[in-house]
Amino acid sequence: MSENSVILEKHGAVATITLNAPQKKNALSTSVVNVLAGVIADVERDGSIRALLLRGEGRMFSCGGDIDEMAAAGEALSTLVDDELRVVERMIPQFASLPFPVVCAVQGAVAGGGLGLALASDYLIAASGTKFVAAHTGLGYAGDFGISWLLPRAVGGRRARDMILTNRVVGSDEALAWGLVEKVVPGESLLDEAQRMTVQFSTGPTHGYAGAKRLQLAAFESGLVTSLRLEAAEMNRASKTTDSLEAVHAFVAKRVPQFTGR
Numbered sequence: 001m002s003e004n005s006v007i008l009e010k011h012g013a014v015a016t017i018t019l020n021a022p023q024k025k026n027a028l029s030t031s032v033v034n035v036l037a038g039v040i041a042d043v044e045r046d047g048s049i050r051a052l053l054l055r056g057e058g059r060m061f062s063c064g065g066d067i068d069e070m071a072a073a074g075e076a077l078s079t080l081v082d083d084e085l086r087v088v089e090r091m092i093p094q095f096a097s098l099p100f101p102v103v104c105a106v107q108g109a110v111a112g113g114g115l116g117l118a119l120a121s122d123y124l125i126a127a128s129g130t131k132f133v134a135a136h137t138g139l140g141y142a143g144d145f146g147i148s149w150l151l152p153r154a155v156g157g158r159r160a161r162d163m164i165l166t167n168r169v170v171g172s173d174e175a176l177a178w179g180l181v182e183k184v185v186p187g188e189s190l191l192d193e194a195q196r197m198t199v200q201f202s203t204g205p206t207h208g209y210a211g212a213k214r215l216q217l218a219a220f221e222s223g224l225v226t227s228l229r230l231e232a233a234e235m236n237r238a239s240k241t242t243d244s245l246e247a248v249h250a251f252v253a254k255r256v257p258q259f260t261g262r
């Protein structure tokens with residue numbers, strides 16, 4: 001798989017990551033995951049990025065792990081799984097905690113590791129007709145790419161267990177009703193709508209967004225008292241930013257705030 005299997009583009013404060021192996025249905029092979037992890041580390045290091053769009057080229061967002069690669073691995077399958085998941089173990093938390101909003105646009109099908117990756121974004125937009133499937137148990141696996149943590153938090157424990165154990169396909173309308181996605185749009189509008197949301201986030205209060213993401217991730221692992229303490233720290237930090245002062249003054253002056261990400 002070439003370096004072009006994942007494309008990173010930057011335009012001002014907006015970055016776009018495109019899974020670009022449409023002929024392989026954007027399968028998450030070992031090499032694709034290695035390139036993707038490098039690209040995610042790049043956008044994290046780049047202090048000028050204020051919003052990210054993740055998308056997949058072609059008919060499907062991603063069919064998950066590359067079953068052709070698994071079949072070809074033969075007796076080396078467990079080594080392949082180990083190698084890939086060692087990278088995934090660092091990549092998914094890094095992706096989920098990027099210090100700016102991440103929009104993910106999906107179409108066609110979102111399966112296995114592709115579902116974990118999509119769920120690690122902040123704002124998930126699906127083209128009408130998209131199919132969501134956990135897929136792992138269909139191959140005798142239990143789950144990876146954070147699906148065991150992310151899916152129950154998105155749709156609740158019982159629905160997540162249903163998807164994971166029965167491997168049933170959830171359609172886009174059901175996904176919207178369950179809170180698995182934030183929005184469903186016609187396929188022809190998907191990219192425009194995802195880009196519009198990404199640009200909107202890129203002109204928002206970046207530090208406030210980053211703090212809100214940190215709080216939400218921490219809240220999954222702590223109690224109310226700890227959450228309140230962390231909120232106070234984030235509020236204190238945010239109250240010193242230019243964007244927060246601007247928002248307060250704009251409110252009083254009855255004008256739209258101009259956020260700069262500082």
Ligand SMILES: CC(C)(COP(=O)(O)OP(=O)(O)OC[C@H]1O[C@@H](n2cnc3c(N)ncnc32)[C@H](O)[C@@H]1OP(=O)(O)O)[C@@H](O)C(=O)NCCC(=O)NCCSC(=O)/C=C1/CC=CC=CO1
Nearest residue numbers: 025027063064065066067068081084109111112113135136
């Ligand atoms: C729900 C589907 C993703 C899509 O269904 P549908 O739209 O009906 O399309 P199909 O006709 O089934 O498939 C189209 C072609 O794509 C090929 N394909 C589909 N999935 C994969 C795949 N994962 N790897 C390779 N190729 C795939 C399929 O063979 C068709 O090819 P042809 O056109 O040439 O016939 C549905 O396809 C589906 O459920 N796919 C399986 C999903 C799956 O099991 N994914 C892997 C789960 S495990 C995982 O995600 C992660 C890892 C990580 C690392 C290591 C090891 C394991 O798992």
